[in-house]
Amino acid sequence: MFRLKRQFVVAAGVAGVAAFAPFVLGGYDLNLLARFLALSLLALGIVLTWGHGGILSLGQGVFFGLGGYALAMHMKLTPLAPGEVPDFMMLGGLEALPAWWVPFGNPGFALLAVVLVPGIVAALFAWSVFGRRVGGTYFALITQALALAFATLLVSAQETTGGFNGLTDFQVVLGLDLNGAEAGRTLYWVTLLVLALGWAGVAALLASRFGTMLRAVRDGENRVRFLGHDAAAYKIIAFAVAAMLAGAAGALFTLHAGVISPAMVGVVPSIEMVIWVAIGGRTSLAGAIAGTLAVNFARDAISSAFPDLRPYALGLLFILVVTLLPGGLAELLAARFRKVAR
Numbered sequence: 001m002f003r004l005k006r007q008f009v010v011a012a013g014v015a016g017v018a019a020f021a022p023f024v025l026g027g028y029d030l031n032l033l034a035r036f037l038a039l040s041l042l043a044l045g046i047v048l049t050w051g052h053g054g055i056l057s058l059g060q061g062v063f064f065g066l067g068g069y070a071l072a073m074h075m076k077l078t079p080l081a082p083g084e085v086p087d088f089m090m091l092g093g094l095e096a097l098p099a100w101w102v103p104f105g106n107p108g109f110a111l112l113a114v115v116l117v118p119g120i121v122a123a124l125f126a127w128s129v130f131g132r133r134v135g136g137t138y139f140a141l142i143t144q145a146l147a148l149a150f151a152t153l154l155v156s157a158q159e160t161t162g163g164f165n166g167l168t169d170f171q172v173v174l175g176l177d178l179n180g181a182e183a184g185r186t187l188y189w190v191t192l193l194v195l196a197l198g199w200a201g202v203a204a205l206l207a208s209r210f211g212t213m214l215r216a217v218r219d220g221e222n223r224v225r226f227l228g229h230d231a232a233a234y235k236i237i238a239f240a241v242a243a244m245l246a247g248a249a250g251a252l253f254t255l256h257a258g259v260i261s262p263a264m265v266g267v268v269p270s271i272e273m274v275i276w277v278a279i280g281g282r283t284s285l286a287g288a289i290a291g292t293l294a295v296n297f298a299r300d301a302i303s304s305a306f307p308d309l310r311p312y313a314l315g316l317l318f319i320l321v322v323t324l325l326p327g328g329l330a331e332l333l334a335a336r337f338r339k340v341a342r
Helices: 002-018 025-053 060-077 087-091 107-129 137-158 181-206 211-227 231-257 267-280 285-305 307-324 328-341
Strands: none
Touching: 002 181, 002 285, 025 181, 025 231, 025 267, 025 285, 060 107, 060 231, 060 267, 107 137, 107 231, 107 267, 137 267, 181 211, 181 231, 181 285, 211 231, 231 328, 267 285, 267 307, 285 307, 285 328
C-alpha cells in the first residue's frame, strides 16, 4: 500500500510539472510531446500484459488503430450535412454512407467505441487463443499475423477506410476547432490527464489481488491452474485492458497527428511499441513512459538528420539494452538510486 501511494505521489508530481509544458515549448515541440505522451498510454498496457503477465503481443497496433479510426470516423462525419459522404468516399464512387459508419456520427457512441471496440475485440481474440492454452512464441506470432491482416484489410477497403492514405483533414472534435490557437494546449492537457489516470489505474490494478495473480500466472501458469484458479481469465482481462489503453492512445494520437492510416497499425509499428517498453523497463510503468518518450524523441532527431539510419539506430539500441540491461532504463535508475541511498 505504501508503494502504491508513493507511485501516486510521483505520478501526480510529474503530471504537475508536465502541465506547464505549453507555456515553455513551441507549437511543434508541444505537438511532438503530446503525441509521444499518447503513445505512452499504450506502453502502460504492454507493461501490464508483457511485464507482469508474460504475454508478449506483437499486434498492439491493431487496437491502437481501432481507437484511432473510431474517433477519426466521427471527425470526418461532424462537418457533413445530412446525406453527404466524406470526400474519399465520393472519389471511391460511394453515394451513400455505409450503414456501419452511421453510428459514429454520434459523439457519445464514438467515444465509447474508442475503448470498447478494442476491448471487446481483444477479449474475444484472447478468449479464443488462451482458452486453447496457446501462449509464448505462438501467441506472439499470431498477434503479428493479426496486425498484418488488419493493415491489409484497411488498405483493401479503400472506399470505406481511405486505403493507404487513411483518414485525415479533421476540422472539429466535440466542438473544439482543431485549427484554433488554443487547440494544441487543450489537447495536450487532455492527453496528460488521460495518461495520469491510466498510470494510476494500471498501478492500482497491479497492486491489487488481480496483479498478484497475474504475476503468479506469468511465473507458473500450470501451478496456478493446479490450485484451482482460471489462469486464462486473468490473461484475458489483462489483454483486454491493454487493448482499451491502446485504443485511447490511438484516438489521442490521431488528434495530435491529424491522420490515422494503415502505416501506423501494421507489423512494424507494433514491434516498435514493444521496443519502447523493453528499453524503458517492461515491469515499470514510469520506465515504459520514459522509454517511449526517449526513443521517439531520439527517432525524430535521427530521422531529421539521418533519415536512412533510423531503423538501424533503433535496432542497435534494442540489442544493446536487451543484452546489457534486461531491466531497461528503470533498472539502471533504480540501481543508481540504491547506490546514492547507501
